[in-house]
Amino acid sequence: MSHFPSIIPRPLELEGGDGNFQLSRDTSFYTNTPLAQNAVAWFVDEFYRQSGISLRQSETKTSGTVALRFQNDLAPENYILSIQNEGIEIRASEARGFLYGAVSLFQCIPFDSPGAVGQWQLPALEIRDAPRFGWRGLMLDSARHFQPVSWVKKFIDTLVLHKFNVLHWHLTEDQGWRIEIDKYRALTSVSAWRKHSRVGHELKASTTDFDGRPHGGFYSKAELREVVAYAAARGVTIVPEIEMPGHAKAVLAAYPELSCTGGPFEVETKWGIHDDVFCAGNDDVIRFLEDVLEEVLEIFPSQFIHVGGDECHKTRWKECLKCQARIKHENLADENELQSWFVRHFDTFLTARGRRLIGWDEILEGGLAQNAAVMSWRGEEGGIAAARAGHDVVMAPNQQTYLDYYQSANRASEPLAIGGDLSLAKVYAYEPIPESLTPEEAKHVLGGQGQLWTEYMPRPEIVEYMAYPRACALAETLWSPAQPRAFDEFLPRLKAHLRLLDRLHLNYRQVD
Numbered sequence: 001m002s003h004f005p006s007i008i009p010r011p012l013e014l015e016g017g018d019g020n021f022q023l024s025r026d027t028s029f030y031t032n033t034p035l036a037q038n039a040v041a042w043f044v045d046e047f048y049r050q051s052g053i054s055l056r057q058s059e060t061k062t063s064g065t066v067a068l069r070f071q072n073d074l075a076p077e078n079y080i081l082s083i084q085n086e087g088i089e090i091r092a093s094e095a096r097g098f099l100y101g102a103v104s105l106f107q108c109i110p111f112d113s114p115g116a117v118g119q120w121q122l123p124a125l126e127i128r129d130a131p132r133f134g135w136r137g138l139m140l141d142s143a144r145h146f147q148p149v150s151w152v153k154k155f156i157d158t159l160v161l162h163k164f165n166v167l168h169w170h171l172t173e174d175q176g177w178r179i180e181i182d183k184y185r186a187l188t189s190v191s192a193w194r195k196h197s198r199v200g201h202e203l204k205a206s207t208t209d210f211d212g213r214p215h216g217g218f219y220s221k222a223e224l225r226e227v228v229a230y231a232a233a234r235g236v237t238i239v240p241e242i243e244m245p246g247h248a249k250a251v252l253a254a255y256p257e258l259s260c261t262g263g264p265f266e267v268e269t270k271w272g273i274h275d276d277v278f279c280a281g282n283d284d285v286i287r288f289l290e291d292v293l294e295e296v297l298e299i300f301p302s303q304f305i306h307v308g309g310d311e312c313h314k315t316r317w318k319e320c321l322k323c324q325a326r327i328k329h330e331n332l333a334d335e336n337e338l339q340s341w342f343v344r345h346f347d348t349f350l351t352a353r354g355r356r357l358i359g360w361d362e363i364l365e366g367g368l369a370q371n372a373a374v375m376s377w378r379g380e381e382g383g384i385a386a387a388r389a390g391h392d393v394v395m396a397p398n399q400q401t402y403l404d405y406y407q408s409a410n411r412a413s414e415p416l417a418i419g420g421d422l423s424l425a426k427v428y429a430y431e432p433i434p435e436s437l438t439p440e441e442a443k444h445v446l447g448g449q450g451q452l453w454t455e456y457m458p459r460p461e462i463v464e465y466m467a468y469p470r471a472c473a474l475a476e477t478l479w480s481p482a483q484p485r486a487f488d489e490f491l492p493r494l495k496a497h498l499r500l501l502d503r504l505h506l507n508y509r510q511v512d
């Protein structure tokens with residue numbers, strides 16, 4: 001039986017043809033547009049990794065080539081892939097379209113078929129493909145546990161393979177600051193390191209359950225620029241997250257004068273939510289965060305900049321003279337409006353620099369500038385309210401997209417996780433457009449993303465285990481049409497696809 005490709009995410013239209021194309025070491029690439037260069041480079045690299053064969057580029061289109069051609073009536077991420085006996089053609093109008101055509105082509109290669117080495121038969125077919133959503137993301141928390149740059153690149157490789165186009169990079173937390181800032185050197189000498197970490201589950205832990213080992217690390221500016229460029233060449237935009245006004249204890253350990261009480265503090269060693277946050281009444285805090293963001297903007301060219309905004313306890317603000325003075329001076333009703341004032345300040349700051357603010361759904365409380373976008377994590381409610389109020393929304397509801405939740409009800413057989421229950425089937429069943437939105441409101445849903453909070457993922461291979469294969473299901477949710485859609489149809493394709501993930505040495509969870 002001829003191999004039929006198990007492309008994930010499933011293309012919009014796929015039609016089988018007659019015959020096969022023989023891919024071999026003599027196959028070469030031909031292109032008439034520089035827009036296809038990243039796609040060719042990506043394919044040649046990945047193919048070399050799998051086969052040890054370096055495919056060449058040719059100056060002319062002959063029989064047996066893979067031709068990448070510009071077609072201007074295609075949307076930027078759309079592509080047409082045509083495999084025929086005589087040759088292969090990928091058509092697109094922009095770099096991402098060519099790249100996604102190359103990714104689908106790569107998934108058509110039967111690397112595992114017996115006797116195929118050096119001579120692969122690709123079934124004739126025609127694919128016309130287009131994504132359902134423009135924001136297809138995964139969020140990586142490199143703050144609770146630090147991952148090396150080499151692995152972050154590997155993680156980006158897995159995004160490309162599933163046509164994700166956003167890496168939301170969570171770089172600051174109570175437990176660690178991970179980004180080099182020239183103006184505030186103590187952020188990397190002090191805030192990037194904690195003396196030890198919790199072992200076992202935080203909610204069950206005793207006061208002495210720590211691992212006795214320092215943990216930390218940070219990304220230098222040169223490394224961050226390298227990762228940004230690596231991602232960009234692969235169609236992935238990195239959206240950095242700098243948390244404010246909560247989740248800031250690592251900063252306060254280095255700069256206690258930015259808190260309400262003056263400290264002292266240490267970089268947090270326990271998980272959970274902590275009372276000490278940035279003082280919203282202190283102008284030095286505003287200046288500090290503006291300085292940090294100026295340097296962040298130099299590194300990350302993304303349209304959106306994430307400012308966190310979640311889980312900011314107001315305990316300290318209630319007792320702080322400076323915070324209370326700000327509430328009075330700005331005519332604010334309460335501490336929620338103080339947070340809203342704070343977020344608006346940074347919305348104005350980012351907008352003036354040609355960027356857009358995005359934050360977790362708490363930023364809606366107390367009002368929000370129209371240009372700001374909302375990431376809905378406490379279920380869909382924040383997303384619904386935001387879309388109705390005319391804000392753009394990225395859906396990240398915990399019950400369906402928190403990839404730090406357990407993958408099986410049989411918890412004893414799984415690595416320790418934060419809690420929850422999120423099977424592969426449940427991720428696959430997720431529908432990002434809430435039923436209660438009108439079609440007009442639904443236009444504000446930019447897409448969605450999966451969350452990898454790493455409190456309980458101390459090593460990169462555990463991040464891989466929690467991410468995959470659930471991220472394969474999410475990729476299909478975000479790329480493929482809403483209908484038809486059936487888990488029973490997805491599962492056999494996924495099982496074939498897992499052989500490719502084996503080849504990429506990805507530590508995914510086995511499918512039941």
Ligand code: ACM
Nearest residue numbers: 310311360377453
């Ligand atoms: C969140 O999970 N605190 C966004």
Ligand code: ZN
Nearest residue numbers: 260279320323
């Ligand atoms: Zn204060």
